[in-house]
Amino acid sequence: PRRGQALxxxxxxxxILLLIAFGTLxxxxxxxxxxxxxxxVRNAGNMYSRSVDFSLIQNRQLLLTSSNGLSMTLNGGDxxxxxxxxxxxxxxxxxxxPVVTNRISIGDISLLSSRIAAPATVLANGDVxxxxxxxxxxxxxxxxxxxxxxxxxxxxxxxxxPMDIPIVDxxxxxxxxxxxxxx
Numbered sequence: 001p002r003r004g005q006a007l008x009x010x011x012x013x014x015x016i017l018l019l020i021a022f023g024t025l026x027x028x029x030x031x032x033x034x035x036x037x038x039x040x041v042r043n044a045g046n047m048y049s050r051s052v053d054f055s056l057i058q059n060r061q062l063l064l065t066s067s068n069g070l071s072m073t074l075n076g077g078d079x080x081x082x083x084x085x086x087x088x089x090x091x092x093x094x095x096x097x098p099v100v101t102n103r104i105s106i107g108d109i110s111l112l113s114s115r116i117a118a119p120a121t122v123l124a125n126g127d128v129x130x131x132x133x134x135x136x137x138x139x140x141x142x143x144x145x146x147x148x149x150x151x152x153x154x155x156x157x158x159x160x161x162p163m164d165i166p167i168v169d170x171x172x173x174x175x176x177x178x179x180x181x182x183x
Contacts, residue, residue, distance in 0.1 A: 026165050033069065033162050034177045040067045040081065041158045041179040048083045049154040049183035054104040055125040063106065070160050072107045079160035080107035082114040083126075086139045086153040092132030098139040098147050099131045112159045112176070116140055145182055154183040 043066045052059050060074055063081070071078040085102035089095050100117040104126045119137040121129035131137040139155075147153060160177045 029165050030162065030175065030177075033160060033165075034179075036067065036069055037079075037158050037160050037177045037179045040070070041156045041181045044081055044083060044158070045154055045156040045181045045183040048085075048104075048156060054083055054106070060104075060106050071163070072160075074106060076108045078108070078111075078163050079158065080105060080109055080111050081159075082116070082155075082157040084114065084116050084139070084155045084157075086116070086141060086147065086155055088147050088149070088151065089132045092130075094132055094134070094138060098141055098153075099134075099137045100128050100139050101131050101137075102126045103128055111161055114157055115180070116155050116157065142182065156181045156183070 040063070044063055047059075047063065048054065054060055054063070057074065064072055064074070067079065067081075072081075083102075083104040083106075084100045086098050087101050089097055089099045100119050103114075103117075103119055103122045105114075117137055117139045119128040119131065120134050123129055128134065128137050141147075141153065141155065145153060157180045158178065162175060162177065165175075
């Protein structure tokens with residue numbers, strides 16, 4: 001009888017133990033991805049603020065090497081990185097406002113648009129056309145960041161939507177990992 005009782009207890013507790021084990025594995029995968037997103041933002045911000053030209057494909061490709069495991073490509077994949085140079089416009093209808101003067105996008109821009117700004121026209125080299133008058137180039141930056149005169153802020157936003165963590169998706173829905181850094 002004891003042997004049968006132990007087997008029944010084992011069978012009853014096994015689904016709960018498996019759920020806890022798979023949940024722990026899934027949570028660790030999600031944490032690993034988030035840490036990778038954070039490192040990607042740090043790397044991008046460091047490079048961008050040091051004048052690395054991300055309009056060049058080889059520099060974008062170099063940045064993607066630090067997105068290991070995020071399934072990102074230059075124009076697609078499961079994530080997107082927005083690199084924005086923000087300055088104060090000195091002329092035009094945006095005079096005195098922080099505006100995005102340069103915008104580089106890497107990855108799938110259809111996943112999520114930038115929270116900083118969405119300039120109407122971005123040239124091939126990343127420069128924003130007519131940022132002095134484009135109302136969509138006005139930047140929504142952290143209120144604690146005050147730009148004056150010739151100050152420049154480099155803002156990096158990264159978004160990743162992991163598609164291959166089934167336990168997390170099943171119980172919590174599709175997750176979006178985000179990180180933003182100012183330089």
